[in-house]
Amino acid sequence: MLTLRDVHAHYGKSHVLHGVSIEIRAGEVVGLLGRNGVGKTTTLKAVMGLVRRTGGQIVFDGQDLAAVPTHQLAALGIAWVPEERRIFRLLTVLENLRTGLDRPGLAPARREELLERVFARFPILRERRHQAGGTLSGGEQQMLAIARAMVLEPKIILLDEPTEGLMPRMVSQIREIVHALHRDGVAILLVEQNVPLTLEAADRVYIMEKGVVRHHGQAADLRANPAAIHEYLGV
Amino acid sequence: MDQLIVQTLHGLVTGMVLAMVASGLTLIFGIMDVVNFAHGDLMMLGAFTGATVLGVTGSFWLALLAAAIAIAVLGVLLQITTLRPLIGRDPLTTILATFGISLVIQKYALWQWGPSVRRITEPVPGHFTLFHLEYPWYRVATALLAGVIIAALWLFLKYGKYGIWIRATTQDRVMAQAMGIPVPLVHTAVFAIGSAMAAASGVLFGPFAGVTQTMGFDFTLRAFIVVVVGGMGNLGGSILASIFVSLVEAYAAIVVSPAQAVIVSFVVLVLTMLFRPTGLFVPTPK
Amino acid sequence: MTPRARYWAGFAAVLVVLVLAPLVLPPFWQRFVTEILIWGLLAMSSDILIGYTGMVSFGHSAFFGLGMYGAAAALLMVKPPSLGLAVLYGLVGAGAIAVFVAYFATRLRDIYFAISTLVFSQIFYVIIFTWTEVTGGENGLTFSQPPLAIPGLWSARFTPVTFHWFVLAVVTAAYLVIRRVTQSPFGMVLQSIRENEPRTRAIGYHVERYKIIAVMLSGLVAGLAGVLYAIQNKFAAPDFVFFVVSGEVVIFNVMGGMGTLVGPFAGAAFFLLMREALSRFLTEYYLIPLGIVFVVMVIFLPQGLLGFARRALNR
Numbered sequence: 001m002l003t004l005r006d007v008h009a010h011y012g013k014s015h016v017l018h019g020v021s022i023e024i025r026a027g028e029v030v031g032l033l034g035r036n037g038v039g040k041t042t043t044l045k046a047v048m049g050l051v052r053r054t055g056g057q058i059v060f061d062g063q064d065l066a067a068v069p070t071h072q073l074a075a076l077g078i079a080w081v082p083e084e085r086r087i088f089r090l091l092t093v094l095e096n097l098r099t100g101l102d103r104p105g106l107a108p109a110r111r112e113e114l115l116e117r118v119f120a121r122f123p124i125l126r127e128r129r130h131q132a133g134g135t136l137s138g139g140e141q142q143m144l145a146i147a148r149a150m151v152l153e154p155k156i157i158l159l160d161e162p163t164e165g166l167m168p169r170m171v172s173q174i175r176e177i178v179h180a181l182h183r184d185g186v187a188i189l190l191v192e193q194n195v196p197l198t199l200e201a202a203d204r205v206y207i208m209e210k211g212v213v214r215h216h217g218q219a220a221d222l223r224a225n226p227a228a229i230h231e232y233l234g235v
Numbered sequence: 236m237d238q239l240i241v242q243t244l245h246g247l248v249t250g251m252v253l254a255m256v257a258s259g260l261t262l263i264f265g266i267m268d269v270v271n272f273a274h275g276d277l278m279m280l281g282a283f284t285g286a287t288v289l290g291v292t293g294s295f296w297l298a299l300l301a302a303a304i305a306i307a308v309l310g311v312l313l314q315i316t317t318l319r320p321l322i323g324r325d326p327l328t329t330i331l332a333t334f335g336i337s338l339v340i341q342k343y344a345l346w347q348w349g350p351s352v353r354r355i356t357e358p359v360p361g362h363f364t365l366f367h368l369e370y371p372w373y374r375v376a377t378a379l380l381a382g383v384i385i386a387a388l389w390l391f392l393k394y395g396k397y398g399i400w401i402r403a404t405t406q407d408r409v410m411a412q413a414m415g416i417p418v419p420l421v422h423t424a425v426f427a428i429g430s431a432m433a434a435a436s437g438v439l440f441g442p443f444a445g446v447t448q449t450m451g452f453d454f455t456l457r458a459f460i461v462v463v464v465g466g467m468g469n470l471g472g473s474i475l476a477s478i479f480v481s482l483v484e485a486y487a488a489i490v491v492s493p494a495q496a497v498i499v500s501f502v503v504l505v506l507t508m509l510f511r512p513t514g515l516f517v518p519t520p521k
Numbered sequence: 522m523t524p525r526a527r528y529w530a531g532f533a534a535v536l537v538v539l540v541l542a543p544l545v546l547p548p549f550w551q552r553f554v555t556e557i558l559i560w561g562l563l564a565m566s567s568d569i570l571i572g573y574t575g576m577v578s579f580g581h582s583a584f585f586g587l588g589m590y591g592a593a594a595a596l597l598m599v600k601p602p603s604l605g606l607a608v609l610y611g612l613v614g615a616g617a618i619a620v621f622v623a624y625f626a627t628r629l630r631d632i633y634f635a636i637s638t639l640v641f642s643q644i645f646y647v648i649i650f651t652w653t654e655v656t657g658g659e660n661g662l663t664f665s666q667p668p669l670a671i672p673g674l675w676s677a678r679f680t681p682v683t684f685h686w687f688v689l690a691v692v693t694a695a696y697l698v699i700r701r702v703t704q705s706p707f708g709m710v711l712q713s714i715r716e717n718e719p720r721t722r723a724i725g726y727h728v729e730r731y732k733i734i735a736v737m738l739s740g741l742v743a744g745l746a747g748v749l750y751a752i753q754n755k756f757a758a759p760d761f762v763f764f765v766v767s768g769e770v771v772i773f774n775v776m777g778g779m780g781t782l783v784g785p786f787a788g789a790a791f792f793l794l795m796r797e798a799l800s801r802f803l804t805e806y807y808l809i810p811l812g813i814v815f816v817v818m819v820i821f822l823p824q825g826l827l828g829f830a831r832r833a834l835n836r
Contacts (some may be wrong), residue, residue: 456640
């Protein structure tokens with residue numbers, strides 16, 4: 001469904017991605033592991049058109065994303081939950097969700113349904129729905145960021161380090177959300193530092209180093225034989 | 236004492252007109268980092284357009300509407316042709332580009348309408364007596380109308396569907412795009428809104444002092460001052476700042492000549508930039 | 522020929538043309554070329570800030586104006602009128618303002634700095650316009666042209682031709698000095714500030730000090746231009762302190778090429794020649810097509826006419 005073929009990217013003069021090739025099929029959870037600074041987030045940004053692509057191809061559902069501006073990706077079915085969450089701090093929880101719910105072509109009944117669904121999964125958001133996004137705790141903001149992506153009814157969610165800086169209890173919640181989304185048939189490209197969680201949640205895993213993919217395998221295999229993990233992540 | 240009250244009235248009324256001009260400017264800056272040098276000139280064009288329509292139709296309200304729409308369209312054209320290509324470049328290039336546009340607009344107005352002052356007749360006739368002065372009703376009406384328009388803008392931003400788009404884009408352009416908000420369209424729409432408000436304030440201000448090519452520059456300058464003092468991108472702040480600056484200038488005009496009173500506004504600007512650069516009416520950032 | 526030699530050859534050629542120009546041109550064009558040199562000098566002073574340090578200033582009309590009025594003061598207050606004194610007063614006047622602006626340059630960045638320079642030039646405009654007793658207000662001041670003199674030794678009145686050569690000498694000297702400065706380590710730091718100010722600061726440079734010196738230098742050269750203009754035209758008027766002059770200076774910079782030092786001269790020449798040509802047909806509306814050309818250049822040719830040669834010109 002989403003294919004990156006030999007993708008190169010630059011930040012200014014700095015060559016950050018040196019030919020990344022990744023594939024995510026419909027409904028799959030794919031993990032992207034690697035140390036800090038290897039280009040995991042940049043890979044997601046390349047898909048989102050937020051970084052200058054200087055080579056290779058990104059194809060989604062048969063469509064080359066090179067000519068698609070960032071603001072049209074949501075309609076295609078790609079949602080992004082960035083590393084810093086990027087909640088609209090001055091908008092309320094409800095307004096944050098509305099940035100996704102107010103999209104053209106969505107019937108009011110369906111909107112209500114999506115909102116209810118999201119509130120059911122994240123009751124704390126219902127409670128805080130009139131509160132400004134910036135007043136939420138880190139964990140609550142993460143939930144809001146994921147909820148915001150969910151109301152786009154995406155085919156794939158690019159999930160960037162959702163457990164970073166969260167308490168263990170929250171981390172479990174994230175794990176459950178990833179499972180729930182998987183059950184609902186949403187594909188997930190999961191960038192994470194938390195290796196055990198990734199190996200448990202994902203079907204397949206890519207490991208990156210210095211702007212390229214160095215290893216690729218079934219999560220089950222890596223769970224059984226963690227040699228590659230040790231080699232590239234030193235964990 | 237009565238001078239003080241009269242000047243207070245002057246300050247409040249001019250402040251409301253300035254607030255209309257400044258709110259457009261601060262919205263535009265807040266959402267796309269563009270310092271629109273030509274903003275006051277859009278106001279001036281609006282005033283001239285309004286004067287022409289008034290001359291043809293005899294209706295002030297039609298003139299107001301026509302001017303707002305015409306200048307909004309012009310604003311859209313300008314934004315698409317000259318400002319969109321500059322996205323991502325050094326923000327100072329937009330100052331240069333809008334400066335160039337300002338020059339062209341001023342000379343065009345001179346060419347189209349000639350050097351003599353145009354008159355816009357007062358929409359609301361009559362005066363009331365304030366001490367020994369005859370104060371025109373329409374000025375009060377102008378202030379009220381400006382207030383209504385600004386309030387409408389505020390409500391639209393807070394509760395309207397597209398208001399959320401605008402606010403989201405202002406806060407985080409990238410994330411707004413990721414959420415599917417058509418940011419380029421939002422930019423153009425905001426520029427149109429800002430232009431329309433500038434044009435409308437031009438028509439409203441027309442009866443005060445007549446319409447001339449250079450009226451725009453004075454307002455551009457003051458609008459810059461207000462936007463900085465009120466906090467760039469802060470709508471509420473720019474409204475408060477407009478009234479504040481206009482009042483200060485009005486009071487200063489009691490002591491010095493009106494031409495020199497503008498220096499007081501400049502001083503306010505400079506002090507704000509030095510000591511509270513995020514704006515006087517903005518809570519200190521943490 | 523090495524690039525260096527090529528550069529100096531070109532420089533010498535241009536110089537020769539400028540020296541010979543007043544001898545072959547009719548009076549109107551003689552003055553015109555001299556004016557181009559003076560405006561070019563003003564634009565070059567602005568290039569120090571905008572092209573090398575990355576600070577856009579809309580306030581050069583203030584420096585220019587103070588230079589003009591400073592010279593006027595010297596020529597009106599001290600008899601017999603002395604050229605040297607006019608230059609001195611003008612530079613002191615411009616320098617004083619430069620100190621003021623320099624202070625703000627260090628505290629404000631980018632847009633805020635640009636706006637504050639705009640505000641300053643307007644403040645000075647208002648002061649000069651309304652302080653009629655001292656500055657002559659709207660009408661300005663008129664005075665007579667001082668002779669070129671070495672006190673006690675020799676004195677000669679200027680003719681348009683000799684004045685042109687005088688201006689050419691001053692401008693050339695200023696250009697060479699500034700060029701030396703921009704190519705020095707100091708100049709390199711300025712350019713580094715333009716490219717990436719936070720990094721320059723992080724490396725350890727006192728960015729503030731460099732900015733202050735840059736502003737002072739820019740202001741003094743601009744003031745010098747004002748002095749020359751005052752002497753050429755024998756009057757000082759508030760129009761030249763109005764913001765539009767600052768705006769035109771920035772236009773010269775953009776059109777000619779920022780960061781080249783000679784670009785501003787090309788830009789001034791281009792603009793003034795176009796103005797001359799267009800106003801024959803369009804009178805005062807020349808600014809409509811010229812303004813459009815400017816905007817188009819900002820978008821499509823931001824490096825200006827000579828920008829492509831920027832590297833070569835800075836060798």
